[in-house]
Amino acid sequence: MKSKTKYIFVTGGVLSSLGKGLASASIGALLESRGLKVTIQKLDPYINVDPGTMNPFQHGEVFVTDDGTETDLDLGHYERFTNAVMSKNNNFTTGKIYESVIKKERRGDYLGATVQVIPHITDEIKASVKLLSEKADVVIVEIGGTVGDIESLPFLEAIRQFKADEDEENVLYIHLTLVPYIPASDEVKTKPTQHSVKELRSIGIQPDILICRTVKPLLKDIKSKIALFCNVRIDDVITAKDVNCIYEVPINFHSEGLDSKIFEHLNIKADKPNISVWKNVVCKLTQAEQIVKIAIVGKYITLKESYKSLNEALCHGGILNNCRVALIYIDSEELNKENCQEKFKDADAILVPGGFGTRGIEGKITAARYARENSLPYFGICLGMHIAVIEIARNKAGLIQANSEEFNPNTSDPVIYLMTEWYDAKKQKIEKRDKNSKKGGTMRLGAYPCHVKKDSLAYNAYQTQKISERHRHRFEFNNKYKEKLHNQGLIISGTSPDKHLVEIVEYIDNPWFLGCQFHPEFRSKPTKPHPLFTDFIKASHTNKKNRQ
Numbered sequence: 299m300k301s302k303t304k305y306i307f308v309t310g311g312v313l314s315s316l317g318k319g320l321a322s323a324s325i326g327a328l329l330e331s332r333g334l335k336v337t338i339q340k341l342d343p344y345i346n347v348d349p350g351t352m353n354p355f356q357h358g359e360v361f362v363t364d365d366g367t368e369t370d371l372d373l374g375h376y377e378r379f380t381n382a383v384m385s386k387n388n389n390f391t392t393g394k395i396y397e398s399v400i401k402k403e404r405r406g407d408y409l410g411a412t413v414q415v416i417p418h419i420t421d422e423i424k425a426s427v428k429l430l431s432e433k434a435d436v437v438i439v440e441i442g443g444t445v446g447d448i449e450s451l452p453f454l455e456a457i458r459q460f461k462a463d464e465d466e467e468n469v470l471y472i473h474l475t476l477v478p479y480i481p482a483s484d485e486v487k488t489k490p491t492q493h494s495v496k497e498l499r500s501i502g503i504q505p506d507i508l509i510c511r512t513v514k515p516l517l518k519d520i521k522s523k524i525a526l527f528c529n530v531r532i533d534d535v536i537t538a539k540d541v542n543c544i545y546e547v548p549i550n551f552h553s554e555g556l557d558s559k560i561f562e563h564l565n566i567k568a569d570k571p572n573i574s575v576w577k578n579v580v581c582k583l584t585q586a587e588q589i590v591k592i593a594i595v596g597k598y599i600t601l602k603e604s605y606k607s608l609n610e611a612l613c614h615g616g617i618l619n620n621c622r623v624a625l626i627y628i629d630s631e632e633l634n635k636e637n638c639q640e641k642f643k644d645a646d647a648i649l650v651p652g653g654f655g656t657r658g659i660e661g662k663i664t665a666a667r668y669a670r671e672n673s674l675p676y677f678g679i680c681l682g683m684h685i686a687v688i689e690i691a692r693n694k695a696g697l698i699q700a701n702s703e704e705f706n707p708n709t710s711d712p713v714i715y716l717m718t719e720w721y722d723a724k725k726q727k728i729e730k731r732d733k734n735s736k737k738g739g740t741m742r743l744g745a746y747p748c749h750v751k752k753d754s755l756a757y758n759a760y761q762t763q764k765i766s767e768r769h770r771h772r773f774e775f776n777n778k779y780k781e782k783l784h785n786q787g788l789i790i791s792g793t794s795p796d797k798h799l800v801e802i803v804e805y806i807d808n809p810w811f812l813g814c815q816f817h818p819e820f821r822s823k824p825t826k827p828h829p830l831f832t833d834f835i836k837a838s839h840t841n842k843k844n845r846q
């Protein structure tokens with residue numbers, strides 16, 4: 299059945315990492331600024347069912363949605379740029395599509411037919427896109443990978459069919475390409491774009507709009523050459539010049555007329571644009587004079603994409619404090635008692651982010667200790683909270699063997715452990731697990747309610763006692779040590795509503811020392827910075843001023 303919903307398909311050509319995710323998110327932001335309701339979906343050609351088990355070194359951060367789906371990091375951009383709330387239906391991979399088709403085949407749903415890529419896989423892909431139709435006026439669908447890859451072919455074939463299935467004016471193809479600049483001859487080259495569009499047309503998709511990534515604005519003669527060779531109108535060739543701040547992208551797209559072009563193609567009558575909110579964000583993020591330096595102590599520091607949401611949330615934290623946030627990445631494996639003074643000499647605060655596995659743990663404990671003993675603000679997120687608890691247990695409570703069962707399953711003092719039985723407020727049932735449970739099934743994933751204690755750093759930040767935050771972890775605070783650690787200044791300021799699961803801890807002899815079991819970075823937007831990040835940056839700024 300044809301739907302009234304409009305679909306925009308965003309493909310990418312020439313090479314990867316051109317910023318298709320940001321482009322899709324920015325298109326979403328622009329359409330919202332003109333009064334439309336949007337949602338965005340990512341179709342990923344890899345065979346993993348979801349990116350949950352993929353190494354962050356290779357694939358960047360795993361983004362977690364409210365409903366507990368582990369997704370591609372582009373969904374983080376989608377939520378930061380728009381009001382759309384992501385769910386399991388916003389990310390499909392080849393693995394997830396095949397899993398569903400194979401299940402149906404085993405059930406006998408195909409009534410004896412030979413199950414094939416066309417039509418069965420392509421139908422499944424189209425059905426997955428259509429799951430979002432009811433959710434918005436416009437569904438933007440980003441196809442992962444680069445046109446020309448074998449893996450993306452079924453997805454491209456499925457979106458090609460969309461134009462035949464739906465009313466023509468409801469389907470739009472946007473292709474993102476690269477127009478490289480050659481310094482030796484001082485010119486930009488259009489050939490890679492021509493080839494990429496040729497590839498796309500060979501599988502039956504004629505792009506309506508081209509977005510061209512470039513370091514130089516594209517002059518009229520270049521745009522007209524691209525238009526001629528790629529069979530698009532000159533006005534439909536959009537320059538996407540490199541930016542210093544990602545939130546400039548919607549503004550630049552608007553000044554290139556992208557929103558009006560989209561409306562023309564899709565025959566939409568929309569409100570007048572209001573992009574002042576993005577101008578304001580960019581101004582705040584780039585013009586502030588004060589700089590606050592945050593040391594991030596982690597193990598994935600060589601690939602900044604691994605901490606995508608965290609980096610963004612920290613920058614958002616500067617917005618209400620009128621300061622810019624500079625990040626100093628410190629490899630936890632290279633940090634020790636001897637060199638930490640030197641490594642932290644420029645840092646106004648320390649943050650230990652989430653992570654998995656034993657590598658670099660002792661360096662992170664050294665970092666938490668340094669923050670505590672030198673009254674530097676400390677923010678521990680998930681694993682970073684575990685680290686703070688272990689550090690205080692070892693160095694203040696005298697439990698020298700204190701550890702997490704994740705790092706030492708036989709520790710005599712498991713201050714962080716695998717809780718074998720607990721009430722899951724989301725699933726509303728008792729959950730059970732043990733050391734032999736399957737890795738995939740035993741994580742606490744997605745949004746869980748938390749009760750915040752008054753008179754705490756957490757309450758100061760949230761200004762409410764009832765919050766909900768997103769989780770992705772297996773290990774928990776061990777309540778057996780609550781009193782012992784409390785006597786040493788570690789208070790519990792957030793718990794599950796039944797008080798069983800510890801969600802936030804704070805160390806009282808420090809201006810701002812907080813660890814949380816959840817990932818607040820997944821909820822921060824430039825238009826609505828997360829309160830914990832705002833307060834952490836505020837404390838870091840105060841610390842900087844006090845030390846000057």
Ligand code: GLN
Nearest residue numbers: 652653680681771772773
């Ligand atoms: N590895 C820890 C756990 O599984 C922390 C996870 C995280 O930081 N996201 O509990």
